[in-house]
Amino acid sequence: MRERLSMDKDWQFHLGDAVLLNDNSHDAVYGNAKAGGSRGAASIEWNDNEWETVQLPHDWSYKQPFDRENGVADFGYNTRGMGWYRKKFKLDPADNGKQLLLEFDGIATHATVYFNGSILERNFCGYTSFVIDVTDRAYFGDRPNLLVVKVDATVSEGWWYEGAGIYRHVWLTKKAPVHIADRGVWVNPIKQSNAKWLTNVETTIKNESEEIAAYQLISRIEDANGEIVAEQRTEGSSEAGKSVVVKQDLPIEHPVLWDVDDPTLYKLHSIVTINGQEVDSVVTNYGYRTIRICPDTGFYLNERPLKIKGTCNHQDHAGVGVALPDGIQEYRIGRLKEMGSNAYRCAHHNPTPELLDACDRLGMLVMDENRNFDSSREGLLQLENMVTRDRNHPSVVFYSLFNEEPLQGTPIGRKMVKRMMRAVRKLDSTRPILGAMNGGVMEDEGTVDVTDIAGFNYMNGGYDKFKEKHPNQPIIGSETVSSFATRSNYISDTEQQVFESYDREKASWGNTVRESWKAINTRDFVMGTFVWTGFDYRGEPTPYEWPSVSTHFGILDTCGFAKDPYYLYQAFWLDEPVLHIVAHWNWRGKEGQTVKVMTHTNCDEVALYLNDVFVDRQTIDIYEQHEWDVVYEPGTLKMEGYKDGQLVKVSEITTTDEAHTLRIETQKPFLLGDGRDAMAVNIYAVDAEGRFVPTNQSKVSFSMNGSGQILGVGNGNPNCHEPDNAMERSLFNGCCQLIVQSKVGQEDIELTVQGEGLQSVSYVIPVNAAEEMPFVPSISERYINNWLVTQEPTAERPDPNVTIHPTDMNSWEKVDVSFGALQMLRGVNGYVIYRNRIPMSAQEKSSNPYIWFHSISGDIEIYIDGKLHLKKFIPWSVDLEVPLQGVELDDQVTISVLIGIKPDMYSHGINGSVSIRMK
The missing domain is CATH 2.60.40.10 (Immunoglobulins)
Incomplete structure (x- = not known):
């Protein structure tokens, strides 16, 4: 029967290249050219005892300090570089004969995958899931398997934060023949x-x-x-x-x-x-559902007209980089659903499978986007990979082939799109195909009239002109808005690199929220929008650079805390009454000055009161909203919202006292104790009456007991340089967030939060019993399995320290002793020599090392660097520990094992794995 096991646990990780001592000898060159002969960090002999143990998903980049000199603004000033991952594991002999597949959901960026000393795969896209068949190369029983991944993240595919490492899940699947x-x-x-x-x-x-x-x-x-x-x-x-x-x-x-x-x-x-x-x-x-597009009336789901209310999103989140636990995928989709969004654009790459699972469960339409505009063999393989992986998801309703490509309006681009569309339709003809275009839409020999939908990135003023030229071509706002806002901030400050929140700040190519939605919602032939962006994201810190390290585009910040535009979209996209006051009322020291106050509402009329004194009542145009300049005085600012003359909604903001303590809110009521479940835990500064204080910037520290761990912290501040992998964080405008993951167990988590000058608070997160997902355990010992053995046994006792000529590949044979006793030695009466040369680290040499022969028999003499270390007769196979205490060990240790063999021995010589262990 099929088994699918997690490979996420306990990898050894090394940041940087794993440097191998320069060895250009014939033996090294000859051996490296053979199957299973990879040297260095890809070999079983490599010492990874001093490497860091990490769990997947893993992103090393966000843990690096922000570096203005060596970091890149588009990548958020986090350095990337290279890294190596190693996992040693064993397979049951009962698995022999099954098909064995390794599935990588995503590695950033270029990856070389080694299995048992051979390169089995090279992957050239950080967003592509890929599968490797290791059936022929697997070992069973005592012999360990070695999976090694070299990740080159010096290569980039995008102009945003891409992370670095094995940042999605890895699986082992076992199948019958x-x-x-x-x-x-x-x-x-x-x-x-x-x-x-x-x-x-x-x-x-x-x-x-x-x-x-x-x-x-x-x-x-x-x-x-x-x-x-x-x-x-x-x-x-x-x-x-x-x-x-x-x-x-x-x-x-x-x-x-x-x-x-x-x-x-x-x-x-x-x-x-x-x-x-x-x-x-x-x-x-x-799922059962129909989709249809009409050039005049837009998108239909189950024959119901549906305006696409979507957002574009990259895949990082505060505290964890791109290595999101599955629970945070659900949190993010849930936050967008609460806003009234019904669609998600995977910009500009296909996502992790767990995000699509969340969209299926929660009811979020998806534009699945291809990363590389490429009709070459490699490009088509990446595209086909996306389609075959994602085509069973009912949430996926569009395939996007490209984003803002210079060739989009050219004959070359046209030919490429045609070839790519044929590749998609061969596998799935049920979804419409588009490209997200920022130009070229009026070119006769470009791509726009080849695709099923014309994707408009911005270009609001071009909808009507395009419709006139191409009346039968459906249109969607594949990327819109690009407005700026900083959460809970109401005064733009260039020096501080923050923006106000009155829907006026925007990029030179973009539009305000109101401008964009009006242009789309008043045109039935534009099927909807994908706003740039749902969440702030690391990198591309437009329009500023340093010290900004993330964007200002998001409707929500990097933690998922709502900015004011969130409520404007609710007013546009929800049927229920929405009334939000754009401002806070904590302007201490500014009594008598005017404060700009704005509505985000879908009510017909709004009345404004200050400390129960009537200020004004206005009819609201939903696309314009309304602003007042209100003279500040402490107290309560209240709005009343009316529809058809009836009071339907009341909203208030109040001047609070100074922050007194903290309030903790969790994404969900409990965690499953399976070691994988995770949640967002939001921290808010509150005064003595429990009112949120949106101006507090206290530093907060955390401690935790029970079956849980803090994966990371964030606060949504686009200019904050505090580390995400820490046990403290400054509040930003009253908020910060922890990403908490369960450990295996059922002990409730007690979280204690302490802020500067604030009363500490404790909170219990219940942990419910849950089975741990089946996984492949790692083993940590270092194996020494590629031995040289004399080809011809000798009747006379040979010199055990005989010199081997560097080019002698014939009188000595390289063998893997873990496969058992050599058949060529059966019935022999004589002697053989086994030889190996192993590196020893300073840590190993100082930690009472010993050699463990898992199975050995015969008349044995063991020599360490030419000196006799142990002499013993073992008539039948046993495991043997050979302590090395007291031996002066070099960095390279030569082990020679002379074994006398008798014809009546059932097993003989070294007939099992050999490893180095430390006491």
């Missing part, structure tokens, strides 16, 4: 009538065995209540080493449709049996 192929299930529900649907299923079955296999494929549909609503069985056979695609149509009546307001998911259980015995199964989540 006859199985469902990787990404081998494609579910495509087709509506037949109002009541009837056909669930088209294509299942690819692979036969990796050495003989023809007769199978039965069972496809079984389960609804949200766990009821089986359809099933089909198909008999077939597959030749050895071949794949077959099985097509099935499963009818279903009256399915509950997947919708943004009711995201109902179904499960397809795909089961393969041989002779009645189940050998493989896969569960695929999917």
